[in-house]
Amino acid sequence: MGKSLENFTPVSALSGGALIGLSVSLLLLFNGRMAGISGIMNGMFSAPKKEEIWRGLFLMGLILGAFIFQLLTNNSLQLRLGYPILLIILGGFLVGFGTRMGNGCTSGHGICGIATFSLRSIAATITFMLSGMITVFILKHLLGVA
């Protein structure tokens, strides 16, 4: 318990969340788009050509944003080392498959959808939160992996 309280970072979490909210609001106000990341990623290779440019730029911005933060704060973010790569491959596949099947991820359903009080998005968010928690419980506490 002590460890998690030491790592509890509500202020940076709230302000980071507010920045994400600002980003999503900008994209809706100016471009009329909901910033669901899985949808934007998927559209990179399925949308018409002129639709691909803003998507590519948004994703490039995402990468740049993380890079700039790392520059400004002098490598405050540590990369995880030694995590089983098989879990990443399998889990990544499920993230891709599931977000397309369910039409959204943490940003699309969890933020944009809930912000419009969509019951569909609220149901999706509760579902992926629960299945994520159950998965961590099984992997960590029952199987002892990762």
Next chain:
Amino acid sequence: MIINLIALLAGIIFGLGLALSQMIDPNKVLNFLDVTGDWDPSLAFVMIGALAVTILSFHFILKRSAPLLDSGFHVTKQVIINRPLLLGAGLFGIGWGMTGYCPGPAVASLGLFSVEGIVMVIAIYAGFFSQRWIANK
């Protein structure tokens, strides 16, 4: 043109938000999902921060007849809670719990030159294409 610049700017702000909130750190995410273990509730505050802004701003933005740079809003009006929605969200949650990455942080972690992030993004696309292939059969 301006549409593209807004998209780039929105992406940068989103990436900064993911980094500042530490949502980009997969261990931080897994500690948030680990409710029966050494639970770190921080990431709930990311959602609270994001929703505090969006619930208010969306309320006003969606009252407009159109966004500033387009003729209409590209907002899907799907309302049905069906099997694909719940099954898809369930599978996504399993992948999220296995890796600690949802799509945004997976892409943003490329800015940290994370090998794990590269593998994650490729695997996500493999999932996208497989889902589309199965759905089109």
